[in-house]
Amino acid sequence: MLSSMHTSLEKKMDAALLNKKSRFHRKTLQYIGMVIFGLIAFIYLTPLLWLFDVSFRPRIEIFQVPPKILQAAPWVTFRSYSFASFKLALQKYQVGQGFLNSVFVTACGVIVTLLVCSLAAYAFAFLKFRGRDIIFMFILSTMMLPMDTLLAPMYRVLRTLGLFNKHLGLILLYGASAFGVFLIRQFYVRLPISLIEAAVMDGANKLRIWWQIILPISKPALSALAIYQFRLIWNDFLIPMIVLRNRTLHTLPIKLQVMDSITIAKDYDAMMATGFLAVFVPIVFFLIYQRQFMEGLSGSVKG
Numbered sequence: 001m002l003s004s005m006h007t008s009l010e011k012k013m014d015a016a017l018l019n020k021k022s023r024f025h026r027k028t029l030q031y032i033g034m035v036i037f038g039l040i041a042f043i044y045l046t047p048l049l050w051l052f053d054v055s056f057r058p059r060i061e062i063f064q065v066p067p068k069i070l071q072a073a074p075w076v077t078f079r080s081y082s083f084a085s086f087k088l089a090l091q092k093y094q095v096g097q098g099f100l101n102s103v104f105v106t107a108c109g110v111i112v113t114l115l116v117c118s119l120a121a122y123a124f125a126f127l128k129f130r131g132r133d134i135i136f137m138f139i140l141s142t143m144m145l146p147m148d149t150l151l152a153p154m155y156r157v158l159r160t161l162g163l164f165n166k167h168l169g170l171i172l173l174y175g176a177s178a179f180g181v182f183l184i185r186q187f188y189v190r191l192p193i194s195l196i197e198a199a200v201m202d203g204a205n206k207l208r209i210w211w212q213i214i215l216p217i218s219k220p221a222l223s224a225l226a227i228y229q230f231r232l233i234w235n236d237f238l239i240p241m242i243v244l245r246n247r248t249l250h251t252l253p254i255k256l257q258v259m260d261s262i263t264i265a266k267d268y269d270a271m272m273a274t275g276f277l278a279v280f281v282p283i284v285f286f287l288i289y290q291r292q293f294m295e296g297l298s299g300s301v302k303g
Helices: 001-054 075-080 084-092 095-126 132-144 147-161 165-176 178-188 193-201 206-214 216-235 238-243 251-260 269-303
Strands: none
Touching: 001 269, 075 251, 075 269, 084 095, 084 269, 095 132, 095 165, 095 206, 095 216, 095 251, 095 269, 132 178, 132 206, 147 238, 165 216, 165 238, 178 216, 178 251, 206 216, 238 251, 251 269
């Protein structure tokens, strides 16, 4: 009797010791993983931190080795911060106008994309018409085409419609997104068809069903598409460079390229300030709406 009790006690002690060791190993692996991911995050964030630092420094301190911020305590090196580079970019290169143009084109492009893609996705998800699947596959196949092959057709269409060298033409080009149609449709097919049938029985037409029923419950997918399209339009350089010839219409990426194309006496401090503005806005926008982006993207992919 005593021997059996002693044996069971030893087994319990061994099990407790094994559990303690396993918990120790799990915590050790967690700490190692945190350190590794922290190093990876630091590597990715280093260029952004450097851009933020040099955008506020005078030109003579931009390319110092080691960087000025590492030569002394941070609160000492911060004393040389100023907004001179931003003032130079605004006054000499009209970066403020480019910034406003980027905001206008991006905001309008996102709105047009959401309207066009949600309407097209509604048709492909809920309406039945001849050749629906073939047309949808044809739209998806355009995602495989390189952008270089589409530049000439875009140019001719805008010339024919009289939209060349206008923000409206650029906005309409961004409104057509095969990826957006696919993303929204994948979300729509997960919705219960009973919603549509109930609305039809109540006498609602197709446009009213889309506007009052489908759109309000599609906010996750629409948010994901809005964030994706915002980043795409804001950072785009090739299409605006071809469409917009007037300097007063140039967006921020074009302004940055014009500053870089000056081969003599480049204003590197103004370039850094402009690059900071170009990077800062989409990062803040994503950080604010990252939750909606992940929810909408995961929901659409699962569909």
